[in-house]
Amino acid sequence: MVEEFLNEFCAIERYLKDLSGQKNDPPFSSVLKDAAKKNKVVNRYLSELKAFAQLRNLLSHERYDNEYLAKPSETIILGIRKIHKKIVAQPLLYSLCRKNILTFEGTNKIQDVVVAMRKYNFSQVPILNQQQIYGVLSANTISRWLGSDQTDDIVCTSETNVNDVMSHQEYTDNYVILSRSDTFGKAIAKFDKYSSQGKQLDAIFITESGLKNQKILGIVTLSDIPKILNDLY
Numbered sequence: 307m308v309e310e311f312l313n314e315f316c317a318i319e320r321y322l323k324d325l326s327g328q329k330n331d332p333p334f335s336s337v338l339k340d341a342a343k344k345n346k347v348v349n350r351y352l353s354e355l356k357a358f359a360q361l362r363n364l365l366s367h368e369r370y371d372n373e374y375l376a377k378p379s380e381t382i383i384l385g386i387r388k389i390h391k392k393i394v395a396q397p398l399l400y401s402l403c404r405k406n407i408l409t410f411e412g413t414n415k416i417q418d419v420v421v422a423m424r425k426y427n428f429s430q431v432p433i434l435n436q437q438q439i440y441g442v443l444s445a446n447t448i449s450r451w452l453g454s455d456q457t458d459d460i461v462c463t464s465e466t467n468v469n470d471v472m473s474h475q476e477y478t479d480n481y482v483i484l485s486r487s488d489t490f491g492k493a494i495a496k497f498d499k500y501s502s503q504g505k506q507l508d509a510i511f512i513t514e515s516g517l518k519n520q521k522i523l524g525i526v527t528l529s530d531i532p533k534i535l536n537d538l539y
Contacts, residue, residue, distance in 0.1 A: 311378040314386045315362045321394045334359050347491045347538050351389050396489035403512050403524030409434050412469035430508050432522055439518040442481040442509045450474040480508040485516035490534045
């Protein structure tokens with residue numbers, strides 16, 4: 307059990323060092339402090355990691371007659387395995403995201419988009435420009451367009467195109483693009499960042515390398531957050 311505990315702890319420590327960006331060989335307490343600022347999941351398990359660090363030090367440096375002074379219990383082993391899974395071996399966003407992607411161009415008629423969104427119960431859809439990600443059209447933006455002065459007299463969805471409606475977005479940076487190798491924790495960090503700025507992140511698009519000129523492989527929205535939180539916490 308001692309070797310298993312030490313192996314799990316070392317894997318977590320390596321991950322946290324990479325996350326913190328610290329060079330050379332800083333003390334674990336410093337690495338943990340920096341990593342916790344950058345990763346909400348690490349911060350969630352801060353007290354457990356501090357306790358595990360104390361046990362690691364005892365196992366690594368203190369012995370009597372070549373015998374360990376303590377041995378991790380089964381509960382400790384289960385606990386460090388859990389934290390390893392939550393921090394180091396987080397599920398990939400691609401495993402969760404919706405992959406039946408419905409996309410539109412800015413020149414498409416808004417009537418076609420609204421009908422499709424209602425049919426498939428989508429609250430937002432990706433908008434492309436010459437096969438490159440241009441933005442995300444949300445139900446909120448459509449509502450803002452419908453409530454604008456331009457539609458006071460008559461609403462003609464058969465003549466209005468997506469670009470016209472997109473001009474009513476509260477802000478254009480309502481989406482981010484991540485790669486298929488990014489994790490649940492990365493998504494939480496993005497949603498938290500927008501929330502701290504008083505904005506709403508409508509969608510995370512998944513592409514092969516996180517580039518906007520690549521094909522959209524999946525989409526993550528606010529409705530996926532409960533599943534992500536359940537798996538991480």
